[in-house]
Structures are given as C-alpha cells and as structure tokens.
Amino acid sequence: MSAPIQAPGTPSGHAAFRHFPLNAWYAAAWDHEVGRNLLPKTIAGKPIVFYRTTKGRAVALADACWHRLAPLSMGKLRGEDEIMCGYHGICYDADGRATYMPAQETINPSATVHSYPVVERHRYVWVWTGDPALADPDMIPDLYMNDDPNWAGDGKTIHVNCSYQLIVDNLMDLTHEQFVHGSSIGHDALSESDFEVTHAGNTVTVTKWMLGIDPPPFWKRNLQDRYPDYEGPVDRWQIIRYTAPSTVAIDVGVAKAGTGAPEGDRSQGVTGTVINTMTPETDNTCFYLWAFARDWCLDKQVITTRLREGVSNVFFEDEVMLEAQQRGIEANPGYDFYNLNIDAGSMWTRRIVQRLIDRELGTEVEETGEAAGNAAREMSTLTGAANAEEQQNANGGTGQGAEAAEAVARHREQPTAGLMGRGF
Amino acid sequence: MGATTHKRWGKARVLDVCEVAQHVRQVVLEPERLEAPAPPGSHIDIGVYVNGRADVRSYSVVGMGAYGSELILGVQLARQSRGGSAYMHALRRGQVVQITQPLQNFPLNYGKPGYVLAAGGIGITALVAMGKALKARGANYRFVYGARSRSLMAFVDELAAEHGNRMDLRIDDEGASLDVAELVDSVPEGGELYVCGPTPMLDAIKAAWAKAGRRPADLRFETFGSSGRFAPEAFAVRIPRLGLETLVPHDVSMLEALEACGADMMYDCRRGECGLCQVKVLGLEGVIDHRDVFLSDAQHEAGDRLQSCVSRVVSPRTGGLAGADGQQAAITIDVP
Ligand code: FES
Ligand code: FES
Ligand SMILES: [Fe+2]
Numbered sequence: 001m002s003a004p005i006q007a008p009g010t011p012s013g014h015a016a017f018r019h020f021p022l023n024a025w026y027a028a029a030w031d032h033e034v035g036r037n038l039l040p041k042t043i044a045g046k047p048i049v050f051y052r053t054t055k056g057r058a059v060a061l062a063d064a065c066w067h068r069l070a071p072l073s074m075g076k077l078r079g080e081d082e083i084m085c086g087y088h089g090i091c092y093d094a095d096g097r098a099t100y101m102p103a104q105e106t107i108n109p110s111a112t113v114h115s116y117p118v119v120e121r122h123r124y125v126w127v128w129t130g131d132p133a134l135a136d137p138d139m140i141p142d143l144y145m146n147d148d149p150n151w152a153g154d155g156k157t158i159h160v161n162c163s164y165q166l167i168v169d170n171l172m173d174l175t176h177e178q179f180v181h182g183s184s185i186g187h188d189a190l191s192e193s194d195f196e197v198t199h200a201g202n203t204v205t206v207t208k209w210m211l212g213i214d215p216p217p218f219w220k221r222n223l224q225d226r227y228p229d230y231e232g233p234v235d236r237w238q239i240i241r242y243t244a245p246s247t248v249a250i251d252v253g254v255a256k257a258g259t260g261a262p263e264g265d266r267s268q269g270v271t272g273t274v275i276n277t278m279t280p281e282t283d284n285t286c287f288y289l290w291a292f293a294r295d296w297c298l299d300k301q302v303i304t305t306r307l308r309e310g311v312s313n314v315f316f317e318d319e320v321m322l323e324a325q326q327r328g329i330e331a332n333p334g335y336d337f338y339n340l341n342i343d344a345g346s347m348w349t350r351r352i353v354q355r356l357i358d359r360e361l362g363t364e365v366e367e368t369g370e371a372a373g374n375a376a377r378e379m380s381t382l383t384g385a386a387n388a389e390e391q392q393n394a395n396g397g398t399g400q401g402a403e404a405a406e407a408v409a410r411h412r413e414q415p416t417a418g419l420m421g422r423g424f
Numbered sequence: 425m426g427a428t429t430h431k432r433w434g435k436a437r438v439l440d441v442c443e444v445a446q447h448v449r450q451v452v453l454e455p456e457r458l459e460a461p462a463p464p465g466s467h468i469d470i471g472v473y474v475n476g477r478a479d480v481r482s483y484s485v486v487g488m489g490a491y492g493s494e495l496i497l498g499v500q501l502a503r504q505s506r507g508g509s510a511y512m513h514a515l516r517r518g519q520v521v522q523i524t525q526p527l528q529n530f531p532l533n534y535g536k537p538g539y540v541l542a543a544g545g546i547g548i549t550a551l552v553a554m555g556k557a558l559k560a561r562g563a564n565y566r567f568v569y570g571a572r573s574r575s576l577m578a579f580v581d582e583l584a585a586e587h588g589n590r591m592d593l594r595i596d597d598e599g600a601s602l603d604v605a606e607l608v609d610s611v612p613e614g615g616e617l618y619v620c621g622p623t624p625m626l627d628a629i630k631a632a633w634a635k636a637g638r639r640p641a642d643l644r645f646e647t648f649g650s651s652g653r654f655a656p657e658a659f660a661v662r663i664p665r666l667g668l669e670t671l672v673p674h675d676v677s678m679l680e681a682l683e684a685c686g687a688d689m690m691y692d693c694r695r696g697e698c699g700l701c702q703v704k705v706l707g708l709e710g711v712i713d714h715r716d717v718f719l720s721d722a723q724h725e726a727g728d729r730l731q732s733c734v735s736r737v738v739s740p741r742t743g744g745l746a747g748a749d750g751q752q753a754a755i756t757i758d759v760p
Contacts, residue, residue: 197760199688334429339692341699341718344760347690 019283020044020164021356023130024245025140026279027289030157031123034058038083040073042281044129048116049073053081059094060116060127066090066098072113122146124277124289130360141247145273145293152298154308155275155291160319162326164246164278164286165350170318171248171276172206172345174238180317184310187216189236197344202244202352206345210236212257218310219254222270225303226296233257234269240345244352250274270296274311284326290315431469431524438519439494445578448546449513451497452489455523461488462495464553465530465618465646471522474507481508484550484620484646485526486579495526498578500546507675530618530646532557538612539565542602542629544621548578550646551620555587566610570594570602570621608632611642619645623652623715652713652736659710659737659753663687666759672736678703679732687759689732696734703732703757710753711743712736732757 028034028043028050039050040063047063049072063071065085075086081094090111091100098111117128117135122143128135145151160167170176175191187210195208215223215234223230234254241249255261255269275291292311297303339347440452453468462468462485472481486496499512515521532554539558541551548569558565567587571577574595584591594602607629611617619629626645633643656674661681663669670685672678679701683689691701696716705712705728714724716731723729737753 199760336430339698339700341702344690344700344702347692347700348760351690 019357020280021130021245021353021360023128023134023356023360025119025126025128025135025137026246027124027277028060028127028279028287029125030289031058031120031125033157034125036077038073038075038077040071041287043127044280045282046116046129047071048127049083050125050127051077051083053094055080057081057094058118058120058125060118060125061092061094061096062114062116064113066111066113123291141243141249141277143247143249143275143277145249146275146291148293150298151273151293151295152300152304153272153275153291153293154304155289156308156312158288158290158315158319159281159285160288160322161285162322163284164280164288165353166322166325167276167278167286167288167318168242168246168248168349169343169346170322171250172204172240172242172349173342174206174208174240174250175342176318176321180321181314184218184314185216187213187236189213191342197348199348199352202356204240204242204345204348204352206238206240208238209262211262215254218314219270222272222294222296222307223254223256225300226270227256227268230256235259235261237261242345242349244349244356246278246280248274248276248278250276270294272307284330288315288319429525429527431527433471433522433524435520436495436523438515438517438521439489440517441513441515444498445580446575447501448576448578449499449501450486450578451483451499451512451515453495453497453521453523454489454493455495455525458493458495459525461492462526462553463528464532464557465550466526466528466553467530467550468495468497468526469524470512472508472511474511479508481512482527483512486549486552487556495523498546498549500578530620530644532618533616533644534561534563536614536616537564538615539563540568540607540611540615540617541565542568542607542617542619542621542625543570544602544619544625545571545576546578547620547622547625547646548583549620551618552579552583554618555583559587559590564612564615566590566592568592568594568602568607570625571596573597604628604632605636608636608638611638614642616642616644619643652715652734654711654713654736654738654742656713656736657738657742657753659739659755661737662754662756663759664706664756677733678736682732682759690760691733694733696731699731701731701733702729703759704729705755705757707756708737708754709751710737710739710755711745712755713738 022044026043028041029039033039034050035052037051041048041050048060049063050058050060052058059081061072061083063073065072065087067085067088067090070085070087072083072085075084078084078091082091082099084091089102090098092113093099094115096113096115098107101107101111117132119126119137119140121140123146126140146153178186178188178190189210193208193210195206198205212233213236215236219234219236223234235257236254237252239251241251251271251273253266253269253271255266259265259268261269272292272294275293277289279287279289281287292307294303294307434456436453436455438451439454442450444450467482467484469480469482472479483497483499486498488494489496499509501513502509530550541554543551555567567583567590569577569580569583569591574580580593584593594600608617617633619626630643658674659672661670661672661678666687668685668687670681672681679689679691679694689701692698697718699718708727712727712730713736714730715734715736718731719729737755739751739753741750
C-alpha cells in the first residue's frame, strides 16, 4: 500500500491542472452567438464582454468597468459601437476608451478598459488574451473546412467542467473510441492498430490507418450516403492534427478497401474533418467548440443535421468521462498520471504548451527531465554544501551546484549488473 | 495500490554505511520527515552525483530500522554502473542526502493462498520486507534466494534465521542452482510469484510462467532497469531526417545521448516500462540488446523499434554474428 503522503494542496506534475498560454488566439464563440447583445464570457481566466457594432464588427472588452469594476455586461449597448456601464453610466467605445462620464463635463483621459484583439474567421470569434502587440492573425489555426464551398457541416459548443488539456489529450488518443464510443465509432481495430506520431514546431500529428476492416455503424452509414449498395470492408483513417495551444482538426474517413486511399486516392470514400478547438475558461473548466464538416452530399441538409446530432451524442460520452476524470484528478491530489505509449500525442502537446508558457513567463529552462530537473535543483541547494567536501576526493566533483540544475534522468541504478549474469 | 504518487523530495541523514556482502553495502538513512513507514516492495529515489553531475537513482527499501524512523537500503557496487552505486558506497556517516518519500511500484497483495518470493543476487533488497510481512501475517510462503556464491549474498544469514525452512537458498557454486520450472510449479494455484533479479533470471521465469499457462497478473516483478543480455558498449546512432549523428558512450543511455545532441525526445518512465521513448529502427550494424518490458518478445524479435531509455546496441562480434570484424555497432533510427 502506498499512501499519498502529500497534504492536499496545489497538485503539480502531469496530472495537475495545466495553466494555459495567454499569448494565443482562443475561439470565444460561434459567429452567430455574438450580436447586438452583451455576451459575458470568461476566457483564459479573464472576464470579457462580447458584442457587435452596428456595422457588424465583433468587439471584446474587459468585463469590468474602470470606475468600480462593475461588469460592463450588465450595462447596455449605445449608439454605433459603445457600451454603457449599468452602474454609474460611463460609456466606452469599441477601443475601450471612455466617451461619456457622468456628472462631469470632461472625460478623464485615463478612463479605459482593455479592448482585446478580435478576429472572426471560419465561423468562430477568436480573441487574443495576451500581449496585444503580439496578436498576429496568421497564427489562428486554419479551420477553413468550417466555412468552405467544398465542405458542409455544423457544430456546437459544450461547456465542460474539466481542464481544456484533458480534451486535447482525449482527441490525441482515439484508442478511447473503442471503449467510450463502442456503439457508434468504436472498433477493436482502434487499439490494435499501430499509429505514428510526428511533431514539428507548434504542431503534432498522429496518423492511424486501419485497412480492410468492417466499418463501424457510423462510417458504414456515411459511406452508404455516397455508395448505397456497398457492404464490403473499408480502409479507415484518422489523421489527428494539433495546433498549439488547443486546436485539433481530425481528418477522418473510410474508403472501399483497396481502392488506394492510403496512397492518396479517396475518390471511393468519404472524408470528414472533426474540428475541435478548446478554450480554457478557468484552470479546470473550458468551452469546447466543435464541428463536423464532410466532403460528400454537400447539398443534403438532412445529413448535416444527422451528423451534427450524431457527433453531439458521441461527444456527450466524452464529456461524461472527462468531467469524471477531472473529479478523479481533484480527488487524488497526491497522484500523477502514469503515461503510456498511447499518450505520446498528448505528451507532445503538453510539452509544446509548457514551452509556450515558459517563453511567456520568461522561465524557459534547458530541456531536461522535468522531475529530474526539479530533483536536481532542490538537491543541489540542499546537499551541495554537505556533499562538496565529501566528493572532493571521491569524484573530484566541482561546480556541482551549477551543473545540478541541468542534470537529467531518473535512471534506475542497474542493481543486478555483473552479478549472476550467467547464473540462470 | 500502485497509482503514481507525486515525488516529494526531502533531506535525509546517513546514519550508517557498512559492508554486508562482497561489493554490497547497507546504507541506513534517517529522513527528516517520514509520514508513513515504507511499505514492502517500495523504493526511494535518491539524488546522487555521477562524475560531478547531479542525477537520480532508485533503491529498494530493505526495511525500517529499529526505531521505525530509519530506511535501510542495500547497494551493490555495479561494475558497469554509471557511477550511482559508487557514490552510494562513498557515503559517510552524518552526510545529508536528498531522497523522495517511499514510492510504491511493487506492492504486495495480501490474502492469497500461497506465495513464492524469488530473489536473484542484489534483487533480494526488494523482497526482504515482503518476506517479513508475509511471515508476520502467517501466510503460506516460500522464499527462494539465489546467487553465484554465498559471499555475494547480502542479508543471507539473517534471512535464513528469520525464515527457517521456508527459506530456500540456491547457490550455484554450492551445487544448488535454481530450477525455474520447479519454481513456477511450486506456486499454488491462485498464489503469486514475486521476482526481483537479473534479466536472464527474470526472462527464464517469465517464459516458464507463460509455458505453464499461469495467469500473467500473478507473476509480479519489479522493473528496475534490466541489465540486458550484453555488457554495455559504445555505439553510434544516426537520425538521417534530422541530420544528427552521435556516439552513445557505454555508460550513457541512448535517450540521454540523443537529448544531448539536440534531438527533442519524448519519455516518461525512463526505465523501459511506458513505451514513450520508442524510436523506429531504420538500419542496424550490430545487435539490439532490448532491455525494456514494454515490447513483446515478438516485437523484440522483429527489431523494427526499440525503447531508447534502456535498450542498447552491441557490435556484431559481441552479438555473435558470424564474420564480424569487431567494428563498433551503429544504428540508424527515426524519432517522432
Ligand atoms: S485506462 Fe486510461 S484512465 Fe483508465
Ligand atoms: S521512457 Fe518509458 S520506456 Fe523509455
Ligand atoms: Fe471521444
């Protein structure tokens, strides 16, 4: 029995609630959700109020009045692009500058609220929560299938009581479909087939092909939209593409087996893209904006609805598991994840996110084992002095303190090397 | 319960270091804070210095000292060690070290109809506390302890006295080697076999266990980094896609060497269990010495991938390939 002997407190390590980078574009809402009304949302821990000007431009202002921090979302829209605080009536324009102040004839020049950079793209309203000087719209993940004549689809938003990172993990490892979604898209081949992970810059790709399998019900039906008489085996693919910090676009589909899909000819199949972008609300809650876009039967609205509702049911199964997992994490503050080979995709995303955060905080460290690095650092401060003398003769150890921080590895000593090597 | 606990580091004072067998020293530590006694099968991680660099090693907790506040370790000076055991042997009374709380990867299940504990060599350190616990509960158990010769066997007299005729010493040069098939046979149906020892012993037991059709989960073993089939040698590793090439010295892991030459490597356990540090093998001059417990025998056989944290490559000569001219081993790989 191993008792968790750490007192409950802020967890650390893999299982901990991850923080999120602030220098990032997060999808705050669907385009249709932002209008001539005040939409308050917390994005990456920041209270923000969204609205649209009469000319149609989306605006995101800090949802706290400069005066006494009353939420601006309790006020009302005024004129073409202004918002009026519901408490004492200060008005701000779309840039967050005061345009009217009660009971004085002038306008205090310091009366401003932060206006967050906003870009509307591919049906989402994206907001930049960090340093506005760095807000480059080219960094918005390319989710064009959400808004492209060669694709048809729709989606929804789910508010999930878990860290956005758990959803990224979930999407980076689709072996879970076999267990969580057994009745629709799950398939034994999922956990049995090999996958390949690659990473480059701020992206990670996980590729899995399942050749010559019986299609699961969901995919059988989709293929029959296009080929109503086909009953045979299929080649199925899942190509998961992650873009930091929290967007995952999954290229999925099936084609008649042996018609060349793995080589790039998908003409005998159907292709979908599961678009997922997760927006942290707090450390342990998030908004999950998803859509399913397809490349077949584009003119059939009934298929759009069928797929949206079908995927919605599937994602509800994830939601139940993810919220339970979050509670599990919170109920076990002394414990870490044990990461497996199937977690390779998610481990890369976590590493990339951690690097983004480190860069943002200016705490970039040398690439070392996190745990070993910490151990070594603590060790060097606590025992450096004591050991220094002892080691002088043993190892001629010098500069230990400095080098300790770079030390890697929690290798096990090989307790048996050399003994009994040929004994058995 | 084996869920992974957060490691918490704290100070411990060295109370005693003494020789308990040839090349084996007992190290007694007094942690500044110990909130619970070390359970049987647990280990601690300890900060060591290897060639002046801070590093981390793991040692099984042999038991608790008489006052219940000390942790006893047994450390063998490993010939091919990377220096961690040399550091441990050089510890002095009064010195302060950094250790974790006892960590558990090798828990003992109570309530089984029978147990066999099988230790090979220094692997005994993981099983001493289990033997004590089983005896205290009046369990039905047999304790097998094997080694090449008696002088190498730490704690052997105490164990013989403690366990009487439940203790079964198998000492090669006294003509009583371990019979693996008999060992497996002696585990009653529904009972468990706990093993800690060198790789050839563990491999032989695993094979015999499988052959006898026993339930895999009833064979319990600790995956202290395997010692492999060959002594470690230096070898070259290339990653053509990244234009990287480096030499892996005999006392550095492939994973560390790749990290040092700038490859962005994924890993977690760093002891051959989790499967995260896997690399794809594209070409090989030599023989792979697989030292992980993640891949299956068939996957080892196929040789198209390996776990870089523990597995190594040896030259064709060492690996026994015909016609080898003794050149250094080399491997060409790709990484995620
Ligand atoms: S199998 Fe992954 S959490 Fe249990
Ligand atoms: S890091 Fe876990 S197997 Fe190598
Ligand atoms: Fe799912």
